Amino acid sequence: MWHPPPRAIYCFQDCELWVGDGYCDPVNNNAYCHYDGGDCCVSTSAFKQVITVPASCDRKKECACRDPSAKENAQKRWATRPPLPP
Numbered sequence: 160m161w162h163p164p165p166r167a168i169y170c171f172q173d174c175e176l177w178v179g180d181g182y183c184d185p186v187n188n189n190a191y192c193h194y195d196g197g198d199c200c201v202s203t204s205a206f207k208q209v210i211t212v213p214a215s216c217d218r219k220k221e222c223a224c225r226d227p228s229a230k231e232n233a234q235k236r237w238a239t240r241p242p243l244p245p
């Protein structure tokens with residue numbers, strides 16, 4: 160019998176519950192779940208720090224700060240912007 164991959168249905172069932180609870184949940188770290196309500200970025204987390212669930216979650220991968228509106232990612236854009244003309 161065919162089953163959908165658990166990760167695919169997990170977000171749709173649970174992202175409403177865990178979004179913005181202060182803990183970075185990798186299943187919610189996507190655009191559909193609003194990047195877990197900011198939980199995966201220091202600047203947008205309710206606790207002003209990233210606490211991943213599970214604690215072993217890789218913060219360079221599935222628990223990375225992906226929210227394009229987060230300060231961390233804005234700074235990256237500024238850093239790559241060419242200098243203003245004189």
Ligand SMILES: [Ca+2]
Pocket residue numbers: 177178179180181182183184187195198
């Ligand atoms: Ca969360």
